[in-house]
Amino acid sequence: MENNKVWFVTGASKGLGLALVQKLLANGFNVAATSRTVDDLKSAVGHPGEQFLPLSVNLTDEQSVQQAIAATVTAFRHVDVIVNNAGYGLAGSIEELSDAESRGNFDVNVFGTLNVIRAAMPYLRAQRSGHILNVSSIGGFNGAFPGFGIYCATKFAVSGLSESLAAEVAEFGVKVTVVEPGYFRTEFLTAGSFVTPKNQIPDYRKVRESEALHQQQINGAQPGDPAKAADAMIRVVSEQNPPLHLLLGEDAFGLAQSKIQALTAEMETWKPVSVSTGFDA
Template identity: 65%
Template sequence: MKTKVWFITGASKGLGLALVQKLLAAGYRVAATSRNVADLQKAVGAGPDNFLPLGMNLLDEADVEKGIQQTAAHFGQLDVIVNNAGYGLLGALEELSDAESRANFDVNVFGSLNVIRKALPILRAQQSGHIFNVSSIGGFTGAFPGFGIYCATKFAVQGLTESLATEVKPFGIHATIVSPGYFRTSFLTDNSLGVTKTEIPGYGHVREVQNAHQHSYNGNQAGDPDKAADVMIQVAEQPEPPVHLFLGADAYALAEEKISSVRKDMEQLKNLATATAYAV
């Protein structure tokens, strides 16, 4: 049996489920959470010795703490945290309501923060651990019309994880941002992708993007979630894992395009923008 104990949120489908199945097959011990524990148990089908299914409300700090403590008590340790739970949100920024936008931040950002806060006392005490925060290539480049709020949540995940990596390094803990491209999961289905209730005439290009994601991309994504899970497991075993983990050839291409664009903008105004110090 592999020694590390993993704790994975949003594990009843998609990348989370693929990761749970790969880990159990490899002999790891896994605690996994979902809003519906029966669906999770049915999807995984593993016995109690190395698998602990948990029904957990990410937005309830007491419930999150209970799940973390149950995991540590059941397995005697806690080593790898994967904040995978989240959902997409489609709509132009003008269309999305305050409630729709805040709800996306609550799950995608504050839910992960709840897990991080409740897991860190255990990881700090043992002076080891690894936290994976699943972002998106949309958390590195926001060039996706209609995904502004979703991208904003994932940009927040990127930023907080970069800070987290520096904060926990003295304790022997690692933090990694996972930025997948398009993988063939249920992310683009109704269960994982919210759509604004208000559509404003004139945003035809946003509707085109919306239609493409819901009807053309869905089911045709190039990425294999099982292979993504394999990469994450390998990274977790590295003595010095990276802070940034891009997954998929499309994610790499989009990241390189963003980096090139930023460099171009910087160079264009470098002389002007850097001549801003007080005159000596």
């Protein structure tokens, strides 16, 4: 892949974002990367060269995002690949999560992504090229996870808006891929990236068991290698016909297959009811 493309990556101080930025810099790409705290970002990435532009950005603030995209274009003269990676996990039943907790998750995971897309598209549209990678989750394809309803809702939103975005921007030569990872060995399930309800309802036994499973057993034992996820994302950007949906991880692939199979069976079972609602001829 030609390494003259300029990448803009959000949520780059840890996890998949950090792995991607480090891989890109090692391969000679120019990279603008964002985090809430620029010093943490510089320390994590550890690259002093001119090909790395660290930016402190509040993704929920449109002006902050617009300034970051503009700074990227000023530094590197153009921007080619946008990676909306920033986000955090929220556990808790639908009933016990407050309005503020739920909206907070949407503000970062969904509206932060939208802010970046709105700021970047004028540049991509003008140059008639570019690629947007929106990092969703297998939880944006299969929502059968007790206690993750709001988080899954944010990721279903990211996957859905990505499909529409792809149809909207194709005429400008801009490509869109929604990345849907399974479990990768990052800090995602640690306290700084994984939020639980302030007011828990004891009746939700399955939700508490799911939270404990993620924090105490899955955390630190995830099967996915972040460096290999970074390789996969870099590869799809080099493809002439990249996928709209990129599942990452054998676990994600299996969960997607099981959802498709179950939905297909359910559709066939209920087809007579589904098709019975039209006007009689």
